[in-house]
Amino acid sequence: MLFPYVQGFPPKDTCYLYSHMNRILTLVATEARIELRERYAISGIVLYVLSSAFIVFSIWRQLPPKEWGLTFWVIFLFCSLMAVLKSFGRESEGRYFYYYTLYHPLELFVAKVVYNLILLLFIFLVLWFVLYVMAGNHIIRMGWFLTTGIMACTGLSFLLTLITSIAIKTQQNASLTSVMALPLMIPLLINILRLTAYASGTTPDENPWNEMMLLSSIISLVIGMSLWLFPYLWRS
Amino acid sequence: MKLNKSCHIYGLFQQPMSIKSIFAFVLLLVFQSARAEGEAAPDFIRSIGKIYVVAGVCLIILITLFIYMIQLDRKISRIEKRQKNE
Amino acid sequence: MMRESTTTTLFRLEAWKWTAMAILIYVFIVGWIVPLKPGIIKVSPDRAVAGEQVVIDVTGYNSAFASDSTQLRAWLSLAGDTVLSALHVQAWDDRHLSASFYIPSVFPVRQEAYPLTLILDHGIEGSSVLPNAIFITPASVQDTSELPLWYKDKIEHIHQKAGMQYPFRNILAETIRNTYFHVPMWFCMIILFGASAWYSLKYYKKGDIDADRRSVAFIKVGLIFGLGLVTGMLWAKNTWNAYWSWDVKQNMSAICLLIYAALMVMRSSVEDEMQKARLTAGYNMFAFVLLIPLLFIIPRMTDSLHPGNGGNPALGGEDLDNTMRMVFYPAVIGFILLGLWISQLVYRTDKLKGNL
Incomplete structure (x- = not known):
């Protein structure tokens, strides 16, 4: 009963799932096409990352490894908030109504999440590159940091998409998104920071699997809850 | 010899106390309590x-x-x- | 006849509300009047050199040194079996005594400095302990023949005071009573938020606006019980010396309050009633599920100044003895019942307001 729309699973013909995937991919592609058509959108994100990184580094000048990780995630958080908010705020009421009649909420949600995930991964890589150039690389275990980054992007894109979809239904969506999302990000962030500390070799803790397990369980909680709640919240 | 000496110091007050040792004890106390009073309440x-x-x-x-x-x-x-x- | 009917309606309350009142009255009375066990506040000097005789002044708390000074005994202990007995103990008044010790010039273990624990035993008042009372710096000339002095004495025949008392802890002193007033705030807050999430689930299932009202009433009162943060700050200032020390449990309760405050802000910025209720229910359930790792898993993995750090966020046996349990558990139950009562009132008010 949790997902009334997907009650028919497993589908008798595999075409069913395939068509879902297709529709979602079409949505993502549309989304991306719109974003890329407006040239300033993507360059705006890159510029945002650059300028915030520049401000932070002109204050710090030299970053020890521990502060490197903290700064990275602080900049990343605010950039991702901005980016997700922008991708939602762009759309008009009319378009939502149009989507609502065409697609199932879950399709819409997954499409949004996938699009935001790509956006966040892009920000992650850009930011990593910028910090690499400006402050040097303090990451010893690249694989761990990359995994952490991918997991963080996944968790945050689900969380931010859900929260933004709540916030756009209110009068003051921009400030409410950050007010509602930031405290909820903290459990994710604590684990991400610990894993980053491990990746940069600043903690004596040599068993990161506990953190990884906790992070993945929190992320799966976020995913499960948001998939359950989005269709309910989307109705209006 | 050494053991004897240490036992003597250790057992200073366990043996019947001499007037001298009590006097020393009280003197020490007065000295210390005077120092303690300087601290802020x-x-x-x-x-x-x-x-x-x-x-x-x-x-x-x-x-x-x-x-x-x-x-x-x-x-x-x-x-x-x-x-x-x- | 008129008066009779008003009095009967005045005192007609559900049983659990009477229980809440009775429990809280019990907690406030017993929490305040039961005395602390005698303790040691201060020892001076707190430093000495080995190989010399040292006279230390002890300041007691709640103690009665003078009442039965013949049975006063004192020890300095390095570890469990290495104990020095006092050569002489002199009580000046109920709060002050002096004790003299001879500190041998050699130690059974080798360290930079040797913290010694002071143990006092009184025939009636029982024993009191001050850990790390005096620090001994090693002597310049060490006489190995003094080593047996460490093993000569034993701590025996410790007295126990009869009756009900709370344990004396050094930094805490009387503030150990705050266990009954500060700690239940947190329990109450969590229970109220949990109840609110439960009613949100109910709203999700049935779409009944009444469930939404109940859930919001719980959140409002839960936020009021967030005052545990303020009482904790006052307590922390006087024990840990800072209002805010970025302790994991402080942070988590602050985050908890932030989340629910954001929910209330979100509610106030939606016009449509049904929309408001739906968004509240969704966000509330999402937030409560995310709070579970935040409140119950992460604190277990982090060091904390709060009792039961690293592995067990509950209050362990050492922090809460049997006497305290007799007040602490009722206090938790009493405050939770009070919270439920207040939120019921809020709910009824909101309902009246909605029906008008």
Whole structure:
């Protein structure tokens, strides 16, 4: 009963799932096409990352490894908030109504999440590159940091998409998104920071699997809850 | 020889005390208590085993609950007034 | 006859509300009047050199040194079996005594400095302990023949005071009573938020606006019980010496309050009633599920100044003895019942307001 729309699973013909995937991919592609058509959108994100990184580094000048990780995630958080908010705020009421009649909420949600995930991964890589150039690389275990980054992007894109979809239904969506999302990000962030500390070799803790397990369980909680709640919240 | 000496020091007061040793003991005490008096007395909230911290905590709880109850009371009065007017 | 009917309605309350009142009255009375066990506040000097005789002045708390000074005994202990007995103990008044010790010039273990624990035993008042009472710096000339002095004495025949007392802890002193007033705030807050999430689930299932009202009433009162943060700050200032020390449990309760405050802000910025209720229910359930790792898993993995750090966020046996349990558990139950009572009042008010 949790997902009334997907009650028919497993589908008798595999075409069913395939068509879902297709529709979602079409949505993502549309989304991306719109974003890329407006040239300033993507360059705006890159510029945002650059300028915030520049401000932070002109204050710090030299970053020890521990502060490197903290700064990275602080900049990343605010950039991702901005980016997700922008991708939602762009759309008009009319378009939502149009989507609502065409697609199932879950399709819409997954499409949004996938699009935001790509956006966040892009920000992650850009930011990593910028910090690499400006402050040097303090990451010893690249694989761990990359995994952490991918997991963080996944968790945050689900969380931010859900929260933004709540916030756009209110009068003051921009400030409410950050007010509602930031405290909820903290459990994710604590684990991400610990894993980053491990990746940069600043903690004596040599068993990161506990953190990884906790992070993945929190992320799966976020995913499960948001998939359950989005269709309910989307109705209006 | 050495053992004897140490036992002697150790058992200074366990043997019947000589007047001299008691005198030394009292002298030491006077000296030390004079030194101890120079220290500042603890501030009000930390006096009597910090009991005023407990008082403060209880007061904060009670005052907050009372303020909330007063607000609730006023809210109900307003509703009653409106009900009367209708 | 008129008066009779008003009095009967005045005192007609559900049983659990009477229980809440009775429990809280019990908690406030017993929490305040039961005395602390005698303790040691201060020892001076707190430093000495080995190989010499040292006379220390002890300041007691709640003690009665003078009342039965013949049975006063004192020890300095390095570890469990290495104990020095006092050569002489002299009580000046109920709060002050002096004791003289001979500190041998050699130690059974080798360290930079040797912290010694002071143990006092009184025939009636019982024993009191001050850990790390005096620090001994090693002597310049060490006489190995003094080593047996460490093993000569034993701590025996410790007295226990009869009756009900709370344990004396050094930094805490009387503030140990805050366990009954500060700690239940947190329990109450969590229970109220949990109840609110439960009613949100109910709203999700049935779409009944009444469930939404209940859930919001719980959140409002839960936020009021967030005053545990303020009482904790007052307590922390006087024990840990800072209002805010970025302790994991402080942070988590602050985050908890932030989340629910954001929910209330979100509610106030939606016009439509049904929309408001739906968004509240969704966000509330999402937030409560995310709070579970935040409140119950992460604190277990982090060091904390709060009792039961690293592995067990509950209050362990050492922090809460049997006497304290007799007040602490009722206090938790009493405050939770009070919270439920207040939120019921809020709910009824909101309902009246909505029906008008």
